[in-house]
Amino acid sequence: MLKDIGTLLEYVWVVVFVGFAIYIFLLPFLEGTKSKNDQSAGETMKRIWIPQVIVCGMLLWALNPTNPYGYYTLLRWVCCGVFGFLAFQAFALKMQGLTWVLGITALVYNPIFPVHLTRAIWSVANIATIIIAVASIICLKKGEKT
Secondary structure, rough: OHHHHHHHHHHHHHHHHHHHHHHHHHHHHHHOOOOOOOOOOOOOOOOOOHHHHHHHHHHHHOOOOOHHHHHHHHHHHHHHHHHHHHHHHHHHHHHHHHHHHHHHHHHHHHOOOOOOOOOHHHHHHHHHHHHHHHHHHHHHHHHHHO
């Protein structure tokens, strides 16, 4: 029964993150339809913290050693996409240091050419990635205000 619950959770994560990915990629087009009078300062990046919170939750869940291999594959896709997106946002805000950190983080979680590490090293990398995600929330909010 526990195996069935794990599979169900995997499918739920896939549905949530496919929907989230569609939302993230359509967001610039949806914001482009608003008139300039409707947009307040910083509205275009007001919800930039949502991807980081989702990634942090997934990375915390990844610390559970009983997760199926498919979960870690999904984690790679989500982390690579989110950190690539955030690197693009940091680049748009002319934050070069943060762009490099987020870009390298996206490369580490790259699902096409995966980095193979031991479980213990991945646990440390996941915790470091959570710290990077939280720091990016703060840095991108500061960057959008300037």
